[in-house]
Amino acid sequence: xxxxxxxxxxxxxxxxxxxxxxxxxxxxxxxxxxxxxxxxxxxxxxxxxxxxxxxxxxxxxxxxxxxxxxxxxxxxxxxxxxxxxx
Amino acid sequence: xxxxxxxxxxxxxxxxxxxxxxxxxxxxxxxxxxxxxxxxxxxxxxxxxxxxxxxxxxxxxxxxxxxxxxxxxxxxxxxxxxxxxxxxxxxxxxxxxxxxxxxxxxxxxxxxxxxxxxxxxxxxxxxxxxxxxxxxxxxxxxxxxxxxxxxxxxxxxxxxxxxxxxxxxxxxxxxxxxxxxxxxxxxxxxxxxxxxxxxxxxxxxxxxxxxxxxxxxxxxxxxxxxxxxxxxxxxxxxxxxxxxxxxxxxxxxxxxxxxxxxxxxxxxxxxxxxxxxxxxxxxxxxxxxxxxxxxxxxxxxxxxxxxxxxxxxxxxxxxxxxxxxxxxxxxxxxxxxxxxxxxxxxxxxxxxxxxxx
Numbered sequence: 192x193x194x195x196x197x198x199x200x201x202x203x204x205x206x207x208x209x210x211x212x213x214x215x216x217x218x219x220x221x222x223x224x225x226x227x228x229x230x231x232x233x234x235x236x237x238x239x240x241x242x243x244x245x246x247x248x249x250x251x252x253x254x255x256x257x258x259x260x261x262x263x264x265x266x267x268x269x270x271x272x273x274x275x276x277x
Numbered sequence: 278x279x280x281x282x283x284x285x286x287x288x289x290x291x292x293x294x295x296x297x298x299x300x301x302x303x304x305x306x307x308x309x310x311x312x313x314x315x316x317x318x319x320x321x322x323x324x325x326x327x328x329x330x331x332x333x334x335x336x337x338x339x340x341x342x343x344x345x346x347x348x349x350x351x352x353x354x355x356x357x358x359x360x361x362x363x364x365x366x367x368x369x370x371x372x373x374x375x376x377x378x379x380x381x382x383x384x385x386x387x388x389x390x391x392x393x394x395x396x397x398x399x400x401x402x403x404x405x406x407x408x409x410x411x412x413x414x415x416x417x418x419x420x421x422x423x424x425x426x427x428x429x430x431x432x433x434x435x436x437x438x439x440x441x442x443x444x445x446x447x448x449x450x451x452x453x454x455x456x457x458x459x460x461x462x463x464x465x466x467x468x469x470x471x472x473x474x475x476x477x478x479x480x481x482x483x484x485x486x487x488x489x490x491x492x493x494x495x496x497x498x499x500x501x502x503x504x505x506x507x508x509x510x511x512x513x514x515x516x517x518x519x520x521x522x523x524x525x526x527x528x529x530x531x532x533x534x535x536x537x538x539x540x541x542x543x544x545x546x547x548x549x550x551x552x553x554x555x556x557x558x559x560x561x562x563x564x565x566x567x568x569x570x571x572x573x574x575x576x577x578x579x580x581x582x583x584x585x586x587x588x589x590x591x592x593x594x595x596x597x598x599x600x601x602x603x604x605x606x607x608x609x610x611x612x613x614x615x616x617x618x619x620x621x622x623x624x625x626x627x628x629x630x631x632x633x634x
Contacts, residue, residue, distance in 0.1 A: 200333065231349075235333045238362040239354040246332045272332035 219258035284312035284627035296609030327366035381421035442476035487531035512561025523585030570615030583627035599625025
């Protein structure tokens with residue numbers, strides 16, 4: 192089962208757990224399920240349209256990915272705020 | 278003792294002090310996050326704060342004690358079935374009905390709470406307005422920045438949207454009609470149709486003792502309405518510039534308004550290196566500069582639309598405004614003289630004043 196890793200406020204909102212084994216065939220499916228399982232995180236990663244927030248990056252096995260990126264059972268997905276600000 | 282809730286680019290600052298003396302920072306919250314707006318609801322004492330994280334999206338939080346635990350309000354989002362998302366919450370305003378709180382946001386949406394700000398729902402009348410496809414965002418987005426209640430009549434509201442003009446409801450938000458007659462937008466052609474709504478309203482305020490009267494700072498224009506916002510009259514003559522963002526009033530005087538002119542839309546700083554607040558006490562017929570105690574040389578400040586507020590009224594009127602330089606200024610005598618409230622805050626996005634609890 193793929194694993195989604197979160198940190199910082201997302202970790203706190205996701206039950207204070209940094210690693211989540213979730214069923215799904217794409218990054219988008221994993222993130223929807225993560226927010227469903229942890230309602231406190233709803234709207235923090237995906238907006239109300241279900242679109243990945245602009246300044247949230249996802250990496251699959253260390254490679255930059257997107258919502259449509261397919262995932263396999265052994266994949267690791269990191270969800271990180273982008274390097275941005277001012 | 279007066280309390281100021283100062284929303285900054287780097288968090289919420291709670292300041293307290295005696296009018297006329299420098300204030301002290303008594304609390305911080307949401308450190309490092311852009312706090313667009315913060316207000317203490319005078320009915321409940323609850324503090325409500327809008328935070329637009331660049332990463333995690335817009336949220337509203339509430340707490341009774343700024344140093345305590347903050348709760349995230351629910352429902353601060355648009356319908357999941359739609360094709361637009363909430364981008365930012367610009368303003369939070371207590372309503373007239375018990376427990377009612379409004380929040381205005383981008384893209385030109387009004388959120389409503391009936392439980393003091395714990396849960397919100399979107400106003401469908403405005404969201405689904407048939408003219409919405411013609412609405413255009415201003416430089417700061419399609420922001421609903423002004424929610425103007427009508428004392429004693431909870432069903433009557435006016436909202437200002439940049440750049441979609443003034444919208445009025447008399448039925449609690451079930452239906453909305455435009456209130457833009459008389460507004461002249463220099464950035465539009467002269468022969469633009471009369472129902473054009475691409476109007477960049479910067480700020481609205483209502484005179485509570487004469488609620489059919491409102492004042493508007495426009496994107497190049499200062500206006501007064503005497504018919505509840507249906508039509509507007511130019512009251513800018515006498516000002517050094519008709520461009521600016523915030524607008525304040527003395528709630529005891531329906532003929533009063535205060536603006537802070539900036540040079541122009543292409544140069545959004547205080548003109549001539551002087552920081553001056555301009556006051557009218559005759560409904561805009563004449564304007565008086567108020568600058569005693571404000572920076573008087575080499576001062577090129579930008580004051581944003583939500584960064585000017587007041588506490589008290591009449592001779593005891595206190596005025597406060599903050600600049601993107603991080604300076605906050607105050608007046609304890611209705612603008613006659615000014616003092617430094619704080620000098621080195623992060624860029625100020627909003628200021629809300631009230632009696633300290």
